[in-house]
Amino acid sequence: MRNVDEDSITQIVLARQAQAQDPRLKQVMTSVVQHLHAFARDVELTEEEWFKGIQFLTDVGHITDDKRQEFILLSDTLGLSMLVTALNNRKPEGCTEATVFGPFFVEHAPHYENGEDVANGAKGEPCFVSGRVTGLTGEPIPNAHIEVWQADSDGFYDVQYQGEEGSKGRGSLRSLEDGSFHFRSITAESYPIPHDGPVGRMLKALGRHPWRPAHLHFMIEAPGYERLITHVFRDGDRYLDSDAVFGVRSSLIADWRRHEPGVAPDGSRVETSFSTLSFTFILNREAATEGGDKR
């Protein structure tokens, strides 16, 4: 393979990695090489453009740390994350659809009892959330593990505040016997994804805004069911048609009802206006491993 040229190179690279032990790795990397090369040929990538690409990826790498994941942001804004989510979460009609995970989930968030306030001091108007977790035939799913996380009214997740410790606007709880759950939090607002880095510069150059429509993140797990990672979006948000990370699915848009100061659903008095949200999450049964049926 001494005479590498623009015609021969792709086959030469593929032949070189034909010895990969792991057949799946070989398959994935074959496709990576084919598409990477096809891209360069399609656009006749110049050396200057190639170098700009190298510099861009270097910048993405250098701004990424424990608190900020610019590669996920890049994947999100190019629609790759949502595509991978969709490819891996095909569900029967009627099940709650999945959407992007996003970079702001944190493991081991504090546990709350139903009715407690997961805002834990996060800034924003109160929101009372209630819902149910069920299967596709309506069977209630008790004791489901529910993780919820959201940004505050300034558009920031707790982990985006430098130097601050403690979870705000995130937590886990369990569904009750009848599959229901309820908690207090703050009203979700639309917010821009972090756009002071290379991904922000890319969006600007592409004539795109960095905003996401208001949403609440949920991850719900229960034995015998597929894990559901999704959002609930707030109806009426101006960015529902142009989510910077392409996460909106019509079935996930819900009505956040506004209320004047007064008595909240939990019986407490609230001195400010507040909102209420109710949503039913319908989980898909896990593929049969012990005689269960997968619809």
Add this chain to the structure above:
Amino acid sequence: MRNVDEDSITQIVLARQAQAQDPRLKQVMTSVVQHLHAFARDVELTEEEWFKGIQFLTDVGHITDDKRQEFILLSDTLGLSMLVTALNNRKPEGCTEATVFGPFFVEHAPHYENGEDVANGAKGEPCFVSGRVTGLTGEPIPNAHIEVWQADSDGFYDVQYQGEEGSKGRGSLRSLEDGSFHFRSITAESYPIPHDGPVGRMLKALGRHPWRPAHLHFMIEAPGYERLITHVFRDGDRYLDSDAVFGVRSSLIADWRRHEPGVAPDGSRVETSFSTLSFTFILNREAATEGGDKR
């Protein structure tokens, strides 16, 4: 565009960046999105694999600094660099072919007069290099700016030594009136690309070795001619058929002649064995901008 799903998402992303001001950026990013999405669909990329990819790119970003460019190494080892080089350096038959630039060029390397020793203390057996710079019709090109750089006999470029200052095994010189040049350096040896990082792990997983056949880097510039970035490879090297970065072109392989201790081409006595190399670089005329003709 509320109902994003695996079928609609690519068109939705492309529509979103349709407002890009720069038509070339729009063209390049359209192809990026199409190929990125086609890749994910082709292999049905799992969420776990996607995350491994994110972690891999993060590692590549974090090991990259002023001295080490792991993204270029990644591009090199996937054959992208050589493909881009080939696409951008189509030349008439007879011209010296281009090959990959590599990550080890340094600007403002010291200037040498013909006959001087660019090794400047780099470890290795002496090598006496001579050559000519000409045009396609054989016309000598005087005063061409020649940059040369190479690894030492341990396989390291000067910039790879932590904390050491000073250029070793690199420098610039000018061709003489008759287009000729000559300098002393050290004999190039095959060496592995840096493989203690994520790219090295990738090569290992793919069953690939990290070695490059012995070579000397050249960059040659002269007014009226296209800049030439290339290597001269050492015939007989065991890695000529499996260069880790796919840079070998048959026309760039030359005979490094071995000599016993004795009188060198410059008339000096050398107490060790040494080698000599001679190579003619044929530059392509620049595309006509003021009535010149491009062959």
